[in-house]
Amino acid sequence: MRNLWRLLAFDIVAPLAAIAALLMIGVVLGWPLWWVSACSVLVLLIVQGTAVNFWLLRRDSVSVGTDDEGPGLRLAVAFLCTAALVAALLVGYTHWTTPDRDFKADSRDVVQVATGMAEAAASFTPSSPTSSIDRAAAMMVPEQAGPFRQQYAKFSADLAQHNVTAQAATLAAGIEALGPSAASVAVVLRVTQSTPGQPPSQAAPALRVTLKKHDGNWQVFDLMPINSR
Numbered sequence: 211m212r213n214l215w216r217l218l219a220f221d222i223v224a225p226l227a228a229i230a231a232l233l234m235i236g237v238v239l240g241w242p243l244w245w246v247s248a249c250s251v252l253v254l255l256i257v258q259g260t261a262v263n264f265w266l267l268r269r270d271s272v273s274v275g276t277d278d279e280g281p282g283l284r285l286a287v288a289f290l291c292t293a294a295l296v297a298a299l300l301v302g303y304t305h306w307t308t309p310d311r312d313f314k315a316d317s318r319d320v321v322q323v324a325t326g327m328a329e330a331a332a333s334f335t336p337s338s339p340t341s342s343i344d345r346a347a348a349m350m351v352p353e354q355a356g357p358f359r360q361q362y363a364k365f366s367a368d369l370a371q372h373n374v375t376a377q378a379a380t381l382a383a384g385i386e387a388l389g390p391s392a393a394s395v396a397v398v399l400r401v402t403q404s405t406p407g408q409p410p411s412q413a414a415p416a417l418r419v420t421l422k423k424h425d426g427n428w429q430v431f432d433l434m435p436i437n438s439r
Contacts, residue, residue: 220284221273224291225260229253231294238302316393317385319428323349324395324419325380327430331362332378332401332415339370350430351422358433375404381414391423396436 232249239245267273274283330346343362347355369376378401386394397417404410416436421428 216284217273220287221260221263221267224287225256228256228291228294231291231298234298235301238298238305313388316388316423316428320385320388320393320395320421321383323421323428323430325383325397327419327433328397328399328417329378329380331433332376332399334366334369334374334376336370336373336375339366346430351424354431373406377402386418393421393428395419395421
């Protein structure tokens with residue numbers, strides 16, 4: 211009975227489990243050409259080894275699993291089978307969980323960039339009239355930074371002329387759409403404006419920030435009021 215269990219475990223189950231693990235890796239990876247070649251060679255080696263093992267079993271009535279004088283071979287078989295199974299599990303876990311991790315990371319990054327951009331664009335300090343705009347433009351794609359500066363130049367000049375201070379903070383932000391290379395985030399701000407001799411006023415504008423991924427980093431493509439027509 212002991213030899214029967216060892217025959218099943220080391221001579222039949224172990225090779226089949228190793229082949230199944232190699233095939234599973236191929237399924238997870240989508241069978242790239244390099245793995246088709248590697249898997250074919252490894253499976254062929256396993257099949258050849260199994261065939262030789264059963265030939266020896268038929269000739270000498272002893273195999274890797276039933277040979278009392280070959281514990282090292284059984285240890286090697288168990289190690290190789292375990293290594294193949296662990297590799298299949300790691301490849302499957304990494305491959306199938308990577309999209310979720312990327313989505314969570316992108317969600318965090320687009321909200322962070324969008325809120326930072328919206329706050330910088332809505333803030334203004336008379337003593338440093340271009341600091342907020344420079345900070346906002348640094349978060350934009352290069353081709354949009356120049357038009358953005360021109361668009362807000364007159365607005366900044368008017369605020370500086372009236373000595374208006376504006377400070378923006380994010381009240382809420384939510385992702386409207388998120389893809390591999392583009393995203394849209396809605397941001398609601400609380401903007402507090404202060405003018406010498408007048409009480410502070412507050413507003414809560416809602417902005418839509420569209421973003422693009424450039425060289426692995428999310429950058430703002432456009433910023434507009436949500437209620438614009």
